[in-house]
Amino acid sequence: MPAPTSIGSPHSVKLTIGPYRIKPIPTGLFGLDGGAMFGTVPKVLWEKTNPADDHNRIEMEARALLLDGGPGKRILIDCGIGGDFVAKYGEKVGSKFSEMYSVSASSSVEKSLAAQGLTTKDINHVILTHLHFDHCGGATKFDGQTLVPTFENARYYVQRENYETAMKPNIREKASYYAPNFEPLKVAGVLQFLEGRTDNLLPGISVLTTNGHTHMQQVVKVTDGAQTLLYCGDLIPTSTHVRLAWVMGYDLEPLKLIEEKRELLTQAARENWTLFFEHDPYADAARVEEAKGDFAVKERLSLA
Numbered sequence: 001m002p003a004p005t006s007i008g009s010p011h012s013v014k015l016t017i018g019p020y021r022i023k024p025i026p027t028g029l030f031g032l033d034g035g036a037m038f039g040t041v042p043k044v045l046w047e048k049t050n051p052a053d054d055h056n057r058i059e060m061e062a063r064a065l066l067l068d069g070g071p072g073k074r075i076l077i078d079c080g081i082g083g084d085f086v087a088k089y090g091e092k093v094g095s096k097f098s099e100m101y102s103v104s105a106s107s108s109v110e111k112s113l114a115a116q117g118l119t120t121k122d123i124n125h126v127i128l129t130h131l132h133f134d135h136c137g138g139a140t141k142f143d144g145q146t147l148v149p150t151f152e153n154a155r156y157y158v159q160r161e162n163y164e165t166a167m168k169p170n171i172r173e174k175a176s177y178y179a180p181n182f183e184p185l186k187v188a189g190v191l192q193f194l195e196g197r198t199d200n201l202l203p204g205i206s207v208l209t210t211n212g213h214t215h216m217q218q219v220v221k222v223t224d225g226a227q228t229l230l231y232c233g234d235l236i237p238t239s240t241h242v243r244l245a246w247v248m249g250y251d252l253e254p255l256k257l258i259e260e261k262r263e264l265l266t267q268a269a270r271e272n273w274t275l276f277f278e279h280d281p282y283a284d285a286a287r288v289e290e291a292k293g294d295f296a297v298k299e300r301l302s303l304a
Helices: 034-038 085-089 091-100 109-115 133-139 160-167 183-188 254-271
Strands: 011-013 020-033 057-068 074-077 125-127 140-143 146-149 155-159 191-194 198-202 205-210 217-223 228-231 274-276 285-291 294-303
Touching: 020 034, 020 109, 020 294, 034 057, 057 109, 057 133, 085 091, 085 140, 133 140, 146 183, 155 160, 155 205, 155 217, 160 191, 183 191, 205 254, 228 254, 254 285
Parallel strands: 011 294, 074 125, 125 155, 155 191, 228 274
Antiparallel strands: 020 057, 057 074, 140 146, 198 205, 205 217, 217 228, 274 285, 285 294
């Protein structure tokens, strides 16, 4: 679907931060209800930038991010929905999953890595913002008779408290957490639990925790002192969501999320951070500015 003319075309840039070449890794388009994605914002407003189909679904990207520091230093942030739905979730759930979410097979994490000359074996670290299916479904794959880690040589990082939430999800999030996406990581011994904010998890990379969307989501900050990129996850899922009150019906605590956005967007605007969007189908990233007590997109970016 072409981008609505109301948002304009993103500006293409190449971005390197410290030792890392920054590369978007699209893992596949899918669809979610537009009303759920924009909460109390009226459709007459959100459909200008995110038009809906006949089922009121808007197009979404599941965009991972590759931080390519060369051999032994390749880091992936999130990994999309993945595949093998029937094998993972069983016939009852899996057979309806792809249709319900209008999952496209036109791209995948494997295809996008191949476009960079890489395979799943080349990834050394995987940082998972949280364990909702559209962020970590690609973390495991069906290998013959069992589920195994997709990235054979990688260590995976997630907040311990988010894992505990995922294992015993509340009624609001039960349909978003699927144990086959993350339990095999624990069994394989490749899952490392983090305990809150972690500075310098890896060189130049820190994780900050937020609780408005789900319990202990981690957003990822990459900086070399001169440039900073924030992988927003579901704190700010698309460039349209930079406005403070534009939050999702999926968010557990909208008012808390608004304050979390305000704090990070204030710093992002003042220091000219690049915000990387996981779910925006029309732009990889953006830079923002303060606007009459709120925030607005200053420049949408396509990262080459």
